[in-house]
Amino acid sequence: GEDVEQSLFLSVREGDSSVINCTYTDSSSTYLYWYKQEPGAGLQLLTYIFSNMDMKQDQRLTVLLNKKDKHLSLRIADTQTGDSAIYFCAETPYNFNKFYFGSGTKLNVKP
Amino acid sequence: DVKVTQSSRYLVKRTGEKVFLECVQDMDHENMFWYRQDPGLGLRLIYFSYDVKMKEKGDIPEGYSVSREKKERFSLILESASTNQTSMYLCASRPGVRTGGFRPQHFGDGTRLSIL
Numbered sequence: 294g295e296d297v298e299q300s301l302f303l304s305v306r307e308g309d310s311s312v313i314n315c316t317y318t319d320s321s322s323t324y325l326y327w328y329k330q331e332p333g334a335g336l337q338l339l340t341y342i343f344s345n346m347d348m349k350q351d352q353r354l355t356v357l358l359n360k361k362d363k364h365l366s367l368r369i370a371d372t373q374t375g376d377s378a379i380y381f382c383a384e385t386p387y388n389f390n391k392f393y394f395g396s397g398t399k400l401n402v403k404p
Numbered sequence: 405d406v407k408v409t410q411s412s413r414y415l416v417k418r419t420g421e422k423v424f425l426e427c428v429q430d431m432d433h434e435n436m437f438w439y440r441q442d443p444g445l446g447l448r449l450i451y452f453s454y455d456v457k458m459k460e461k462g463d464i465p466e467g468y469s470v471s472r473e474k475k476e477r478f479s480l481i482l483e484s485a486s487t488n489q490t491s492m493y494l495c496a497s498r499p500g501v502r503t504g505g506f507r508p509q510h511f512g513d514g515t516r517l518s519i520l
Contacts, residue, residue: 301444326508335408335494335511381446383509390435390454390501392509396446
């Protein structure tokens with residue numbers, strides 16, 4: 294299967310920016326996704342980017358995609374305690390049914 | 405909004421029991437998935453189904469089976485539960501390939517299963 298790698302933990306102070314990184318191996322990825330999982334809940338789609346884009350901004354969230362290096366990042370501006378969660382990146386090739394998920398990055402926001 | 409409903413949030417069963425986890429989606433999605441989630445291991449795919457009565461093994465199918473008799477329902481079966489199957493189980497659904505374009509997975513809230 295494809296490899297999607299993330300660091301396991303990130304700790305930031307409230308009000309700072311958070312940057313969560315992800316690398317993947319599949320060069321045919323079409324869509325790349327970020328999901329958020331709050332404690333005891335399922336995964337919620339946070340944002341996504343199409344592979345022909347370099348950047349996508351959605352309020353406090355900025356997604357950057359470097360296709361050459363197969364590197365995806367999620368930046369959360371003005372991080373709040375409510376942003377504390379596990380963040381998963383995922384990718385899927387076009388016309389393919391399976392998703393490939395990273396292991397998740399646990400974001401801890403300190404007041 | 406897509407709704408994926410898992411029948412139980414918490415379940416406690418005994419070793420050797422046959423366990424059924426049920427998942428229902430209301431968006432007429434062709435694809436449905438079962439994952440288990442364990443700390444430090446992320447999501448691991450157990451089985452998925454791309455159509456009624458169709459199924460494919462994921463990365464960790466041993467000890468599990470699935471059933472998809474109707475499009476909206478995908479059941480995960482633990483034939484003889486063991487303690488190493490204690491985990492969080494997540495169901496997801498997704499439109500089929502023919503839909504094309506943007507096709508995210510939508511998740512249920514999960515079932516936390518404990519095998520004693």
